[in-house]
Amino acid sequence: MNTLALRLFAIWLVVFGSVGISLASEFFSEAEKTIIQSFGPWPPPLIADPSNSVSQNSEAISLGKKLFSERRLSLGRDLACSDCHAPDQFFTDGTALNSAHGRATRNTPGLLNLRWSSWFGWGGAADSLWAQSIRPLLSKEEMKFTGKKLRELFSEDIALTQKVQELFEISVVDQSDEALFVIVGKLLAAYEETLISGLSEFDRFNVALSASDNIGIESYLATAKRGLKIFIGKGRCNLCHFGPTFTNGEFGDIGVTQFITKGRIDKGRYQGIKALQSSPFNLLGEYNDDQQGTSRVRTEHVTLQHRNWGEFKIPSLRNAVKTAPYMHNGSIETLAGVVEFYSNLDEERLHIRGEKILRTLNLTPQEKKDLVAFLRTL
Numbered sequence: 001m002n003t004l005a006l007r008l009f010a011i012w013l014v015v016f017g018s019v020g021i022s023l024a025s026e027f028f029s030e031a032e033k034t035i036i037q038s039f040g041p042w043p044p045p046l047i048a049d050p051s052n053s054v055s056q057n058s059e060a061i062s063l064g065k066k067l068f069s070e071r072r073l074s075l076g077r078d079l080a081c082s083d084c085h086a087p088d089q090f091f092t093d094g095t096a097l098n099s100a101h102g103r104a105t106r107n108t109p110g111l112l113n114l115r116w117s118s119w120f121g122w123g124g125a126a127d128s129l130w131a132q133s134i135r136p137l138l139s140k141e142e143m144k145f146t147g148k149k150l151r152e153l154f155s156e157d158i159a160l161t162q163k164v165q166e167l168f169e170i171s172v173v174d175q176s177d178e179a180l181f182v183i184v185g186k187l188l189a190a191y192e193e194t195l196i197s198g199l200s201e202f203d204r205f206n207v208a209l210s211a212s213d214n215i216g217i218e219s220y221l222a223t224a225k226r227g228l229k230i231f232i233g234k235g236r237c238n239l240c241h242f243g244p245t246f247t248n249g250e251f252g253d254i255g256v257t258q259f260i261t262k263g264r265i266d267k268g269r270y271q272g273i274k275a276l277q278s279s280p281f282n283l284l285g286e287y288n289d290d291q292q293g294t295s296r297v298r299t300e301h302v303t304l305q306h307r308n309w310g311e312f313k314i315p316s317l318r319n320a321v322k323t324a325p326y327m328h329n330g331s332i333e334t335l336a337g338v339v340e341f342y343s344n345l346d347e348e349r350l351h352i353r354g355e356k357i358l359r360t361l362n363l364t365p366q367e368k369k370d371l372v373a374f375l376r377t378l
């Protein structure tokens with residue numbers, strides 16, 4: 001800034017600054033400020049995954065990064081993780097349902113901030129990032145890979161085999177097919193854990209709010225502030241989307257259709273629990289590297305209940321502006337569409353099977369705009 005601009009700014013501060021300051025601090029009550037603070041600090045501490053012996057190992061991370069875009073991990077050598085989880089699209093594919101190999105029935109989620117997740121996939125069919133990373137390799141709709149093909153890859157790629165043998169202190173030829181898939185899954189997971197989003201506009205505002213830094217507070221859009229007030233107030237969004245990742249990490253039923261096509265139903269968490277419990281790769285099995293055993297506890301407590309029918313993972317809302325389309329089936333194209341959906345919820349239909357905390361919000365056009373403006377800053 002030149003000196004004139006500086007002087008004008010100083011005058012502006014004296015004349016309007018104090019007005020701005022009093023407005024900013026009065027806009028949120030103390031109770032609201034406490035809730036807002038619980039969305040930070042960002043990022044939370046990063047603790048190594050005890051179930052994965054190569055979590056946070058730098059060589060495993062760089063090997064996992066290579067494997068993430070390795071098409072030789074698919075039957076036709078034509079599909080890599082990065083083809084659906086594109087790094088330049090926040091690890092999504094930007095489409096409602098991917099049709100790379102047959103038509104997927106679920107939307108491709110982004111892969112940021114997953115170290116803080118306990119369940120993976122829209123139905124929570126996996127309880128670790130490494131187990132979830134094995135799923136697409138074996139899926140008939142996705143990479144269709146086989147143990148035989150994985151062995152072929154190891155025998156043709158000597159450099160890969162050597163690195164793997166050093167890292168895991170094993171000999172590749174002695175391993176079962178299952179154990180080899182676990183190795184690939186753990187390398188991929190080591191990389192995926194490093195995908196963490198940077199500070200958002202909201203985080204900067206939150207830091208400023210905690211520090212009573214009024215200039216920082218004022219630089220956050222007024223419309224986003226009003227949207228935040230709705231999010232934690234009459235919208236009650238934070239009952240499910242809370243904490244630094246904006247999700248409680250569990251599952252909910254908000255009434256998005258379960259129909260895939262006429263007569264075909266996605267049972268969500270219900271089929272997720274079944275798949276989890278029958279998987280050889282779950283944390284109760286032999287591939288969990290956790291010596292203490294604490295990582296098993298959550299999975300031990302899972303029981304199949306009727307209400308799990310139609311529940312889906314409560315997604316994080318960080319970077320939501322970049323990860324359209326939305327919902328487990330990609331059925332809503334924009335954030336404005338999501339807000340419209342919550343505003344018009346059909347309570348009667350929902351409460352037969354869904355969440356009791358949700359209610360029709362009937363937001364005004366301005367309130368809808370404000371809520372969208374807030375979501376865009378996450």
Ligand code: HEC
Nearest residue numbers: 080081084098106107108109120121122123132133136188
């Ligand atoms: C054909 C597209 C496609 C490919 C290829 C693919 N994914 Fe996915 N990914 C998906 C879809 C769809 C889901 C949601 C699956 C579900 O809910 O069951 C998903 C879910 C995930 C999740 C769970 C995210 C969360 O928020 O719970 C992780 C982690 C993941 N994929 C990692 C990978 C890795 C690693 C690879 C490569 C080995 C890979 N994906 C290959 C489409 C794909």
Ligand code: HEC
Nearest residue numbers: 235236237240252256312313314315326327328338342355
């Ligand atoms: C009862 C728990 C619950 C409440 C309350 C709730 N949500 Fe959700 N939210 C979910 C679930 C579950 C999904 C995924 C549903 C699906 O895919 O079928 C979701 C999905 C979303 C998505 C899509 C994210 C994506 O990546 O696909 C957005 C955005 C969102 N919610 C915002 C909000 C807002 C704004 C509010 C408040 C008006 C709110 N939510 C209230 C549980 C909740």
